[in-house]
Amino acid sequence: MQEVREWSAQVREFVKRHRDPEIVQMLRSTAAATVSYVIALRLSPEAAPLTAPLTALLVVQVTLYSTLTTGFRRVNSVVTGVVVAILFSLLVGLTWWSLGLVILASLFVGRLVRVHEFVPEVAISAMLVLGVTSVGDMAWARILETLIGAVVGLSFNLLLAPPVWVEEAGESIEGLARRVRQLMLRLGEQASGQPAHHEAAARLHEARRLDHDISEVDADLRQAEDSLRLNPRVREGLLHRVVLRTGLDTLEICTVVLRVLARTFTDLAKEREPGPLFPPAAGALVEQLLSEISDAVVSFAVLVTASVSESAESAEERLTAELRQAATTRDRLARLLLETVRADARQWQLYGALLTETDRILDEMNTEHRSQRLMEELDRHTREQRERMPRITRTRDRLRVPGRLRRNRRGPAGRSR
Secondary structure (H helix, E strand, O other): OHHHHHHHHHHHHHHHHHOOHHHHHHHHHHHHHHHHHHHHHHHOOOOOOOHHHHHHHHHOOOOHHHHHHHHHHHHHHHHHHHHHHHHHHHHOOOOHHHHHHHHHHHHHHHHHOOOHHHHHHHHHHHHHHHOOOOHHHHHHHHHHHHHHHHHHHHHHHHHOOOOOOHHHHHHHHHHHHHHHHHHHHHHHHHHOOOOOHHHHHHHHHHHHHHHHHHHHHHHHHHHHHHHHOOOOOOOOHHHHHHHHHHHHHHHHHHHHHHHHHHHHHHHHHHHHOOOOOOOHHHHHHHHHHHHHHHHHHHHHHHHHOHHHOOOHHHHHHHHHHHHHHHHHHHHHHHHHHHHHHHHOOOOHHHHHHHHHHHHHHHHHOOHHHHHHHHHHHHHHHHHHHHHHOHHHHHHHHHHHHHHHHHHHOEOOOOOEO
16 A cells, blocks of 8 residues: 555656656757758758757747747747848858948847847848858748748647646745745744844844745746646636736735834844843734734635635635634734833834734735735736737627627526527
8 A cells, every 4th residue: 555655656746747847848849849850851952951940949938828929039030130141142242341240230130120039040040141152042941941940839839738837836826825924933933932133133034035935936927827828728817817916916015024024023132132022921912913824824825826726715714714813813912012012112113013014914815905906907907908909809899799699688598588
């Protein structure tokens, strides 16, 4: 039985490892480059048509959206470079000054045609074509090889649907939430103890390091967003993108507030060293409050990744209950700190900052606040799409009208009225 469990774990690890974006990228790029080279050998007059596999290697990306956009810019850059080289070859030969003019003109034209990261490719194509004797044959061969590589690269993602990286983005978001939870728990332990100033400063440094974690999660989320665009395997891709993006934005705000909270504890430790940060009763309530908020942060992350989680419904119920309990604890802490301030008002500003910071985190994770934010983001994306592509939007709306009319003519059982 133990051997079966170990074998199952190895299989799961193998599948997970081979779904890694880097491994998928290597396999798809290698296959696309090889196929494009085989095709180019039959169609191109060149003995070694390496432009085709080079183009396929540069065009094939992990997601369909980036493949389409990259493929167009790649082909555009190569064709532009070939045209510039042909025009120069009709006027001058290959000299040091003509080479410099070709490079300068290619880089300038590349920016005009907006090939973005492939601007150097315009100059590379122009130099390769200008440096051969048979300009005409080389130019057309290079264009043909480029088209072959681009078509093969695009076909790989059109015929073989690329993976959707929503699950990986969800795991990154949940991992960030758990790191936030661990830091909150450590801050809670400090609140009920007597930490030295350097210990509180170490927690502040950990809170600042969360910015790096945010950037890594953001990179995973951008990849997931690209994988949802133009993907035939995905329905309601916009909703998935908005849910994940707004969820990460909320966690980012929580990390910023957590950093401010860690700074508040550091200032308190500096003022009161070697004594406790709070009176014993208040310190215990602060630890309890941060523990409850940290649990809510994890439940919020699970709720955000509902599209890849089977426990979304229970996470929402758990989040609502945890936020309600944290709000109750916060009110008890506020009353206790008010009594403390009346007796000793030296740290009333820091106590007020503590309550303000916890209120901000609770408000950001509030389910009603989140629903309103989602509706605003969906409306904004829809409005921007209508402004960017008005004709396509009007055509799509006209196509939807007959369907609505047919549904309106039917009764509850689907029969015509």
